[in-house]
Amino acid sequence: MTQESHGFSIGIERINSDVFLSLKAKGTLTHQNYLTITPIIDSALAEVDHPKVKVFIDGTELDGWEMRAAWDDLKLGLKHGNEFEKIAIYGNKGWQEVAGKIAKWFIQGDSQFFEDKDKALKWLLN
Secondary structure: OOOOOOEEEEEEEEEOOEEEEEEEEEEEEOHHHHHHHHHHHHHHHHOOOOOEEEEEEEEEEEEEEOHHHHHHHHHHHHHHHHHEEEEEEEOOOHHHHHHHHHHOOOOOOEEEEEOOHHHHHHHHHO
16 A cells, blocks of 8 residues: 655744745645645734735646645735735646636736746745
């Protein structure tokens, strides 16, 4: 019997109202993964008046979402969408590029897909 690993690793840095959120997504994300991570993100952003959030997502080990987890992801984007300035999606699968384009519908800022981590970080931090 093989056990598959899935979930998020998260890093949050804050300087005044600027928030840098780093996520590594692995495997197939579940509703339970979002029940764990959403309160962490909500709490970090609630402590800041008018947060300006830059997000780096490492999706190189991401296989996708369960349907309910995809809904959770959409709700998270709708809740904080006007706080996101930039989202850099670093990945290696074509569907991730499409996901980055769809994300633009739900956030006020910009999102882009990159196959090169250094280029993603450079774009995000400029």
